[in-house]
Amino acid sequence: MSEVKTSRTHRDKAEAAAEKPAALGQDVDLDSYVASAEEPAYQADPSGLPAPAKEQMLGAGVMLDDLSQRSGTYIQMDNTPVHSSVREEGVEVMPVSQALAKYDWMADYWWQAVAVDADKYTANVELGQHDGYFIRALPGQKTVFPVQACLYMSQARLQQNVHNIVIAEEGSELHIITGCTTGSGNDPGLHLGVSEFYIKKGAKVTFTMIHSWNPEVAVRPRTAAVVEEDGLFLSNYVLMKPVHSLQMYPSARCVGERATVRYNSILVAPEGSSLDVGARATLEAKGARTEIISRAITTGGSIIARGYIEGSAPEVKGHLECRGLILEGGGTIHAIPELKGNLAGIDLSHEAAVGKIAEEEVEYLMSRGLSRTEATATIVRGFIRVDIEGLPPTLGAELERAIEASEKELM
Amino acid sequence: MLEIKHLAVAVEGREILHDVTMKIGVGETHVLFGPNGSGKTTLLAAIMGFPKYKVTAGSISFRGKNITKLSLDERARLGIGMSFQRPPVVRGVKTRDMVAACLRGRGDGEIIERLAEKTDLTDFMEREINYGFSGGEIKRSEMMQLLAQKPELALLDEPESGVDLENIALIGSLINELLEKDCPIVDRKCMGLIITHTGHILDYVDARTGYVMCQGRIGCEGDPHEILKNIKQKGYEECTQCLVRRFH
Numbered sequence: 001m002s003e004v005k006t007s008r009t010h011r012d013k014a015e016a017a018a019e020k021p022a023a024l025g026q027d028v029d030l031d032s033y034v035a036s037a038e039e040p041a042y043q044a045d046p047s048g049l050p051a052p053a054k055e056q057m058l059g060a061g062v063m064l065d066d067l068s069q070r071s072g073t074y075i076q077m078d079n080t081p082v083h084s085s086v087r088e089e090g091v092e093v094m095p096v097s098q099a100l101a102k103y104d105w106m107a108d109y110w111w112q113a114v115a116v117d118a119d120k121y122t123a124n125v126e127l128g129q130h131d132g133y134f135i136r137a138l139p140g141q142k143t144v145f146p147v148q149a150c151l152y153m154s155q156a157r158l159q160q161n162v163h164n165i166v167i168a169e170e171g172s173e174l175h176i177i178t179g180c181t182t183g184s185g186n187d188p189g190l191h192l193g194v195s196e197f198y199i200k201k202g203a204k205v206t207f208t209m210i211h212s213w214n215p216e217v218a219v220r221p222r223t224a225a226v227v228e229e230d231g232l233f234l235s236n237y238v239l240m241k242p243v244h245s246l247q248m249y250p251s252a253r254c255v256g257e258r259a260t261v262r263y264n265s266i267l268v269a270p271e272g273s274s275l276d277v278g279a280r281a282t283l284e285a286k287g288a289r290t291e292i293i294s295r296a297i298t299t300g301g302s303i304i305a306r307g308y309i310e311g312s313a314p315e316v317k318g319h320l321e322c323r324g325l326i327l328e329g330g331g332t333i334h335a336i337p338e339l340k341g342n343l344a345g346i347d348l349s350h351e352a353a354v355g356k357i358a359e360e361e362v363e364y365l366m367s368r369g370l371s372r373t374e375a376t377a378t379i380v381r382g383f384i385r386v387d388i389e390g391l392p393p394t395l396g397a398e399l400e401r402a403i404e405a406s407e408k409e410l411m
Numbered sequence: 412m413l414e415i416k417h418l419a420v421a422v423e424g425r426e427i428l429h430d431v432t433m434k435i436g437v438g439e440t441h442v443l444f445g446p447n448g449s450g451k452t453t454l455l456a457a458i459m460g461f462p463k464y465k466v467t468a469g470s471i472s473f474r475g476k477n478i479t480k481l482s483l484d485e486r487a488r489l490g491i492g493m494s495f496q497r498p499p500v501v502r503g504v505k506t507r508d509m510v511a512a513c514l515r516g517r518g519d520g521e522i523i524e525r526l527a528e529k530t531d532l533t534d535f536m537e538r539e540i541n542y543g544f545s546g547g548e549i550k551r552s553e554m555m556q557l558l559a560q561k562p563e564l565a566l567l568d569e570p571e572s573g574v575d576l577e578n579i580a581l582i583g584s585l586i587n588e589l590l591e592k593d594c595p596i597v598d599r600k601c602m603g604l605i606i607t608h609t610g611h612i613l614d615y616v617d618a619r620t621g622y623v624m625c626q627g628r629i630g631c632e633g634d635p636h637e638i639l640k641n642i643k644q645k646g647y648e649e650c651t652q653c654l655v656r657r658f659h
Contacts, residue, residue, distance in 0.1 A: 323502075360499045367459055367495075368513045368560060369487040378512065382503025382539075 007107065010116045014126035017117035025247025025276045028218045030124060033159035033190040036078040046075055046083040052184055053077070053152060060179025060212040062150040071175075072135070072147040076162065078155055079130035090141025091174070092134065093149075096165055099134035109165050113196040113224035113253075121220040125161040125194045132162035132193070137172035137203070146175035146208075153217070156187035164195040168203035168231075176205070180219075181212040188216040188244075197225035199233050201256060208236040213243040215272050221248040229256030229285070239275070240268040242301075249306060251280035254288035254316075265294040266384045269301025269331060278306025278336070283316035283346075290317075295384050296324040298331030308338045311346035320350035325357065325383055412436055413458070413564055413602055418469035420450075420457040426467060427453045428627045435564070435620075438599030440590050442613065442635045443606050445624035446647035451606040452496065454624070455566040458604070459493045460486040473564060488515075492562030494553035496569045500541045506552060507536040513559035523559070530555040530585060546573025547582075554585040565589055567605045571612045583615025592617065610639040623650045630654045 021027055043049055046064040049057075054064050057075075067073060071088035074081065074095070081095040092099075100106045116126050133149045153160050168174045182189060191213075199205050213219060227233045233252055252261040263279035281290035288311075296303045309318035324333035337350040357379050365375035385400075413435040420428040427450050435441050445451045457464040458471055460483040470479045478486055501509075510523050527533045530551040541549060550570055557565055570586060571579050591599040605612060613635060621635030623642070630650050631638065642650065 358499065361501045363461055363483060364495070364499050364501065365504075365509075365512065366482075366484040367461075367487055367493055368509065368556060369484060369515055370512055371484050374512075375484075378504055378508065379501060382501065382505070382508065385503055 007110075010111050010126055013117040014123040017123040018120055018127060020117065020120050020123065022119035022121060022220070022247065024249060025220070026245055026274065028190060028220065028245065030120065030159070030190070032188070033157050035128060035130065036080070036155055036158055038078065038155070039080050040077045040082050043075070043083045046073060049075070049082070053154065056181045056184060056212070057150045057152060057179055060150065060181040061177050061208070061210045062148050062179040069145050070148050071143040071145040074133040074135070074147070074149040075152065076131060076133070076150065077152045078158055079160060081131050084133070088143050088145065090138045090172070091143055091147060092136040092138070093147055094134050096132040096134040096163055099165065106165070109167065109196060109198055111196075113198070113226050114194050114222050118222060121192045122194055122222050125163055125192050125222070128159075128161050129163055130161045132164040134165050135174070135176060136167040137169060137174035139169040140171040141169075142173035143175060146177045149176065149178045151178070151180045151191070151193065152182070153189045153191060154183040155189075157189065158187075159190045159192065161192045162194070164193065166195065166197045166205065166207070168199045168205045170200045171202045172200070173204045174206075176207045178207070178209045179212065180209070182214050182217055186214045186216050189218070191217065191219045191221075193221045193223075195221065195223040197223070197233060199225060199227045199231040199259075201228045202230045203228075204232040204234075206234040206236070209238070211237070211239040211243065211246070212241045213246075215242040216244050218244050219246040219248070221250070223248065223250035225250070225252040225261065227252060227254050227256065227259040227261055230258050231256060232260045234262045235264070235279070237263070237265040237277070239277075240266065242270045242273050243275070244272070245274045247276040249278045249280055251282070252290070254281065254283050254290065255285055256288075257285045258287040258289070259285060260288070261290045263292045267294065267296045267303055267305065268384075269296070269298045269303045271300030271329060271331070273301035275301065276304040276306070278304075278308065280308040281310070281318060283309070283311045283318060284313055286313050287315045288313060291319050291321075293321045294323070296322075296333050296335075297327060297380065297384065298324070298329075298333055299327045300329035300331045302332045304334045304336065306336045306338075307350065308340070309348050309350075310340040310342070311348050312342040314343065314345055317347040318349070322350070322352040323383070324354035325380070326355065327357070327380070412472075412474065413604070414472040415458070416470050416472075418457065418471065419467045420453055421465045421467045422453065422463055426627070428457065431469070431629055433622065433629065435602045435604060437602060438591070438596060439620070440603035440605065440616065440618040441620045441622065442618040443604060443622050443624055444610060444638060444642060445606075445608070446651070447608065449624045450627040451624050452568055453627070455493060455568055455604065455606060458564075459483060459491060459566060487560070490563035491566065492557045492560045492564070493566040494550070494557055494568060494570060496572060498541050498549060498553060500539065502539055502542065504540050505537055506532065506540050509540050509556055510536075510559045513556045518559070526555050526558055529558070531581065547575060547578035550574050550578065550582050551585070554582060554589065557589055558585065563600055564602045564604070567603065569606050569608060571607065571609065579611065580615060583612065586612070586616045590616070610642065613639060625651045625654045628654055628658060
């Protein structure tokens with residue numbers, strides 16, 4: 001297992017917060033999980049990883065047999081990085097432990113967007129770090145293909161504590177697809193993932209995260225982004241497989257003029273899944289913009305869909321859209337959109353709707369010759385297919401594939 | 412052929428249509444006139460098979476088969492199609508998806524593009540179906556879907572309502588194409604039943620037979636232009652009075 005260098009101050013703060021409950025979500029007993037004692041071997045060629053693991057990773061959008069459509073790849077199995085590589089110039093991809101050893105300036109980013117003592121999960125990541133990825137686009141470099149990263153959990157009762165850092169230097173463009181998944185069994189596990197994004201002046205980052213867990217896994221990601229002048233951060237989140245408990249509320253600060261953040265989330269909760277997912281954006285500089293869109297479907301599980309936009313600078317604009325669909329099987333969707341304005345002239349709005357599929361719509365499609373099942377599937381597919389502006393075509397197609405693969409189970 | 416015999420239809424327990432009988436031969440277009448609330452849309456919905464419209468007496472046969480008990484989608488697949496007066500918005504489902512669904516694998520993207528061009532809806536294909544569409548756009552979109560569906564019986568609910576003059580001509584030509592009006596009468600396969608309140612559509616689409624429906628009954632049957640002339644002269648009130656004299 002890699003040793004991660006960290007400062008005394010962070011460690012002290014983490015120790016003080018080691019028992020601090022999170023503000024949201026059911027409490028997870030950290031003592032129920034263990035770190036992995038095994039250290040899988042490094043794979044220079046990731047296609048050599050075991051076929052069942054590759055299949056699971058593919059379900060989360062991570063392709064290992066053909067890397068030609070990827071500018072870089074990072075794979076972590078349990079608590080150990082097993083592969084990292086780069087295929088395109090101007091991008092760095094490596095285990096975060098390596099980046100900490102290589103760059104002194106990492107201190108400028110390490111726990112700077114996410115507070116180390118936010119809760120016991122962030123504290124635990126600091127106290128028992130199991131690496132994570134470091135992805136950086138160099139100034140002015142625009143990657144064509146996405147970097148892919150996979151955080152894979154295979155062992156029963158595993159606790160995976162990762163800390164990821166993503167930096168898009170000035171004028172760069174970076175596309176990332178992250179797949180987080182488990183082995184094919186239904187072993188319990190806990191994933192704690194801290195991710196810090198730094199989008200510099202004029203840079204653009206699209207980040208697409210596909211979670212594909214199992215019904216016994218608890219997940220507590222802690223993510224934050226800082227977006228500078230004219231920067232764009234586009235974050236897409238897809239969760240269509242069962243998970244025991246997931247709570248996350250990623251946040252982005254637009255600190256530079258005209259900085260833009262867009263969040264799109266597609267959430268599906270079958271019976272037994274408990275999701276508390278939101279997105280938060282603070283518009284702190286003139287002309288900053290945000291759009292937070294979520295689509296939540298329950299087939300028996302529970303979803304809290306949150307959203308928060310705060311505007312505190314002139315000419316900022318934000319919109320929050322939260323739509324929920326309750327399919328057969330019941331379940332609960334609780335939409336909590338929040339807006340906070342601190343200045344005259346800001347423009348913040350939200351719309352939220354929770355309901356079932358309208359019979360009138362089903363019958364409209366049936367009158368065109370679709371069976372009831374086909375009509376319902378078409379409406380559900382339309383509901384979750386959010387048009388994601390700014391996503392490169394290859395990534396858009398992959399996202400579509402991942403959604404399609406999961407739709408079959410949903411139906 | 413469509414054959415409706417002594418049909419009675421109830422909605423939420425209340426009988427709306429009483430003893431409706433009608434026969435449309437292959438390739439024929441018929442027009443149903445009637446004031447608002449007379450039961451015209453109920454008749455189309457009952458022929459199409461919407462579950463809310465319960466047949467309480469009589470029968471509907473299509474292509475020699477009794478379809479009274481068939482479901483909505485079975486009837487659609489058998490060759491019955493309907494253009495809606497006020498179709499619902501289906502969020503997330505694109506116009507293109509709807510047209511593709513209507514084609515049911517019979518065509519490719521090129522056919523969809525041609526239909527979009529023909530109905531002047533090229534810019535609407537990626538939009539959510541009916542979301543923010545104007546009256547004319549809705550009618551054109553409904554016609555585009557029917558042209559893709561290629562039904563043998565087209566049920567058209569007020570195709571001219573809410574449509575400006577320029578669009579009526581286009582809608583009229585699309586209906587004529589759907590009903591194969593450019594073919595010799597004997598070669599036409601598609602039957603049409605058009606509901607109209609104002610009769611304006613008859614300026615663009617020829618029909619063989621007209622009916623007047625009032626209070627859920629067919630009052631009279633005859634030459635559609637003659638019927639329309641009477642309605643224009645005397646209004647629907649006269650038709651209603653006529654029915655009252657005959658049935659009460």
